[in-house]
Each structure stands twice: as structure tokens, then as C-alpha cells.
Amino acid sequence: MDPVPGTPRRRRTLAGAAVAALALSLLGAGQAVAADVNNAKNAGFESGLSNWNCSAGSGTTVSSPVHGGASALKATPAGQDYAQCTQTVAVRPNSTYTLSAWVQGGYTYLGATGTGTTDVSTWTPDSTAWKQLSTTFTTGSSTTSVTVYLHGWYGQAAYYGDDVSVYGPDGGGGGDPGPTVPAAPTGLSVSSTTSSSVSLSWNAVPGATGYGVYRDGTRTTTTTGTSTTVTGLTPATSYSFRVTATNAAGESAKSASVTATTAASGGGGGGSLPKHAVTGYWQNFNNGATVQKISDVPSQYDIIAVAFADATSTPGAVSFTLDSSGLGGYTVDQFKADVAAKHAAGKKVIVSVGGQNGTVSVSDAASATNFANSVYSLMQTYGFDGVDIDLENGLNATYMSQALRQLSSKAGSSLIISMAPQTIDMQSTSNAYFQTALNVRDILTVVNTQYYNSGSMLGCDGKLYSQGSVDFLTALACIQLEGGLSPSQVGLGVPASTSAAGSGYVSPSVVDSALDCLTKATNCGSFKPSKTYPDLRGAMTWSTNWDAASGNAWSGAVGPHVHALP
Known part of the structure; x- marks a missing residue:
């Protein structure tokens, strides 16, 4: 209501190429490769609405609130128009891209059409703070451009958008710099506990597309938001938690740890109520x-x-x-x-x-x-x-x-x-x-x-x-x-x-x-x-x-x- 470009390619011997191929095969999912860039233009709306088209004159740029830089998009749904702002982005066929944007305000949707495979979208209800939306898509065998969009919803408040990224192989159309590995999250805290779960929250990290949650040193879950609930825990047991921030460039260092102890017994209130x-x-x-x-x-x-x-x-x-x-x-x-x-x-x-x-x-x-x-x-x-x-x-x-x-x-x-x-x-x-x-x-x-x-x-x-x-x-x-x-x-x-x-x-x-x-x-x-x-x-x-x-x-x-x- 919500990565650093890789090392430049160099000429190398056959043996060196084999070693490099082996190294690439060992990279984890989501790791950036050498040619990956942000293919979106004017991704932070620093040049007004240049490269963007907003339906029914619904979009403008503002100096506050912003997620990064000096400007952000503000788009206001009205009547039967839900304030869709689009950009056509050059891409490479048979390639995978991470689409992300930071949003705030009313209902906000982020997506891509014309991918040549399965079009994608993600959304968030109204958000009072900046929140990152993120999804991925793969282009078809002959796809050289896709249309990415942000839009709101009928009758809902204006939404804000900033720092859009279409991160993946260079489509040849130019774009903004790619992301860097994000900083470690701060502000990790325990918001509540039950006999079998612990709820955690932390501060958003600029440039992050997701977060990894570690329990006693082992990664147990991932999320795109800044809070999560870890379930399946043992009553009356102490656990240690840390969080990392991730994006296409990699994973941050771990946050400071917090400790939580689950309750001795579970169940909400209600005394002698029937089961149903x-x-x-x-x-x-x-x-x-x-x-x-x-x-x-x-x-x-x-x-x-x-x-x-x-x-x-x-x-x-x-x-x-x-x-x-x-x-x-x-x-x-x-x-x-x-x-x-x-x-x-x-x-x-x-x-x-x-x-x-x-x-x-x-x-x-x-x-x-x-x-x-x-x-x-x-x-x-x-x-x-x-x-x-x-x-x-x-x-x-x-x-x-x-x-x-x-x-x-x-x-x-x-x-x-x-x-x-x-x-x-x-x-x-x-x-x-x-x-x-x-x-x-x-x-x-x-x-x-x-x-x-x-x-x-x-x-x-x-x-x-x-x-x-x-x-x-x-x-x-x-x-x-x-x-x-x-x-x-x-x-x-x-x-x-x-x-x-x-x-x-x-x-x-x-x-x-x-x-x-x-x-x-x-x-x-x-x-x-x-x-x-x-x-x-x-x-x-x-x-x-x-x-x-x-x-x-x-x-x-x-x-x-x-x-x-x-």
C-alpha cells in the first residue's frame, strides 16, 4: 500500500576456459554472471518520465518520498484507469532476468509482458514504507524486447515507484548500472513467540531483492519482505537467529544475532470454547x-x-x-x-x-x-x-x-x-x-x-x-x-x-x-x-x-x- 557487474571477459587458454566453466557451474542460483546489467533506462526516475509512458497522464515525478537518488515516480489511479507506467526494455533471447522495483503507497503491481514464454507479475497491498517487489522471467527464443510495468488498482491511493531493475544479460539497449551485493541487515528483533514459532522483523536493505533467515547457523527460509515467522520449533527452547540480504549480485554478510525462547505451551486464548x-x-x-x-x-x-x-x-x-x-x-x-x-x-x-x-x-x-x-x-x-x-x-x-x-x-x-x-x-x-x-x-x-x-x-x-x-x-x-x-x-x-x-x-x-x-x-x-x-x-x-x-x-x-x- 510495496549487483556489481561481473568480471570482464578475458582471452584465456583452453585449460583456463575449462577451469572457468567449472567455476561457473558451481555458482549458486541467483549469482550474477559477467555480462549481466540493469537493462532498464531511467530506472530511478532521475530524468523525469523519460523512457516511461504512464496511462491517462497518471504519472509524475516527485522529490519526496524517494527510495534512492533525488526523484521517484508517483502515479495516481482515477476512474477506470489504474495508473500503469510502462517501459520497453531490450533483452536477449533465451535468457533469464530478475525484475524488481521499490514501491510505496497504495496497491502496486510490477510485471513484464511480451516475454515470449510466461508473462509474470507480483504485487503488494498498500504500504506506508518502501518495499521491494521482485520476480523473474525467461525470454523466448526470438524475444528481443519486453514491456515492464508498474500500476496501481481501481479506487486505491496513489503509489510511488523507484529504482526499477531488469537485471540479466545485456540486451544491447543500454541501461542503468547493475546492483551490488547488499549490506547486512540491521535492526533484527523478535516481535513475538509461541510454543512452536518465533516472529522476526528487520530493517529494509537498499538494493536487496530478498532475505535469508538463519536459525542456529543454518539457513531455514527465505523471504522478500522484512519480517517472517519461523515455525516448527520445540517448546521452551532457545534459538539464535541471523538474517542476510540477497540480490542478483550475491548474499550479504549476516546480521547481528538475536536470541528467542519459545513458550512452554501453545494455543491461543479462549478457555473452554468448542473446537469449532x-x-x-x-x-x-x-x-x-x-x-x-x-x-x-x-x-x-x-x-x-x-x-x-x-x-x-x-x-x-x-x-x-x-x-x-x-x-x-x-x-x-x-x-x-x-x-x-x-x-x-x-x-x-x-x-x-x-x-x-x-x-x-x-x-x-x-x-x-x-x-x-x-x-x-x-x-x-x-x-x-x-x-x-x-x-x-x-x-x-x-x-x-x-x-x-x-x-x-x-x-x-x-x-x-x-x-x-x-x-x-x-x-x-x-x-x-x-x-x-x-x-x-x-x-x-x-x-x-x-x-x-x-x-x-x-x-x-x-x-x-x-x-x-x-x-x-x-x-x-x-x-x-x-x-x-x-x-x-x-x-x-x-x-x-x-x-x-x-x-x-x-x-x-x-x-x-x-x-x-x-x-x-x-x-x-x-x-x-x-x-x-x-x-x-x-x-x-x-x-x-x-x-x-x-x-x-x-x-x-x-x-x-x-x-x-x-
């Missing part, structure tokens, strides 16, 4: 749906999220006031008694913070403490089992994570922590909502992403899916399942009826099919996950009130299906 659970939001207001008491909520709902707690004049703090008049005279005493009765029936009742119009801001240490203290006070007053984070106007991952950990230290291991991010908030682990979920996953109960009111979105396979389908639910849930959350922390959030959301309603049978696809690999659409997730938590709906207005058709169908999952 149904969450429903209960409306503390009358908007035309059926007005309910907590006691009216059907037994199919395992978690009832009371919507909503509101911001107070104290930064970060929230309060809850029962809308007695709007709910037909429902009293606070009745409400508390109904919450207690749900507890006796084995159900959980939590307070949801935010909603579409919520403006709760947790942006520093003081407001994090205020948030934790105020939510804990509401738990003591009304009997709530925990909190749901439904902040649709942004959140600060650092301080919300801090607030939830403070709340956990007060409430203990039975605390329920759920989240209801919008679809766009869980498209990438770099997004603040996703970061928050990963930061607190050892105490997190479930993330019920709102798979509605979102239009088309990319799935974990990089393909675009339209909302309101089995594929949309499964391919987007796959992003979280592959992005570091436990399957038991992933739920499918959908509207209870066509009246409950502006768009994205699916029938209960579609929800059931998506659950089957993810847990059993049956009833899938065109998207099929690479493996099954039998521990998937379940499903969520907005709201129990809209469900009631439709004769409880949603919970009557989805509830039994969730509870019968393997």
Missing part, C-alpha cells in the same frame, strides 16, 4: 433488524459479540451503555442476568470495540493502558468474557498488541480475544491488522474476517476472486492460514441476510461448502487449498438480529454444520 465455534454480533441498537435480548440469541451461537463499546474522552479508553430505550426497555440488570445465563449454558459473551463508525485510537503506551483498563472494567461490570476488535478506521499494531497483552495479564488465560477485520485488512502480513493478529497469536482466540462489502480481492494463489462465492471465502481465508495464524484462529465472516450488508451475502449452503473445502477438501469451487485445515475455528455472522429477522435461517443451517466439522 459460531460467532454472532448482537446489536445494542435498533436499525430495522429484529430487536433482541441476549436471552433471545439462539443456542447455535458459541460466542456473542455485543456491538459496540464506544470511545470516551480519555485516549484509548472505551465505555459501554445499554440502549435500553431502543431495545424496548431492556434493563441493565436483565442484560447482566442474561449474560450470566449464557455462561451457564457454556456460551461466551464479549464486548466488541469499534464498528463502522468507531473511532477508538490506541496510538501510544498511555492509550494502550487506558484501553486495557477500561475493557477489563467492562468485563467486571457486565460479565463479558473478553473483547472483539472491530476497528474499521485503522489501528496501530504496536500499541494495540501492547494493550491486548496488558488485558490478558489482568484477565488470565480464559480471556477471549477476537478480531473482525475487513477483507482488505488481511490481504498481507504487512497490514496493521494482520500484524496485530500475529503479534498476539499466543493469546488470540479467532479472527473472523468480514468477507463482504469488499468487491473483488486476490486470493493466496494471486488470482482475483469475486465476493459472494465459495472461492472468495476459501482463497482469501487461505492467506491467513498460510500467513502464520493457526487454523483454530481463522473464521469466515459473512452477512446473515441480504439486508445485513451492502454486498457479499452468500447463502448458508455456500458457507457450508467453504467450510467443507477448507477442512475436508470437499465441495470446493475452482480454488482448492494445498492441504486441509480440520482445526478451522468456524464462522461468524453480522448479526444475530438480522438472522432473527430471517427466521434464524443462517444459524439454523450454518450452526449445526460448524459443530459437525471434524
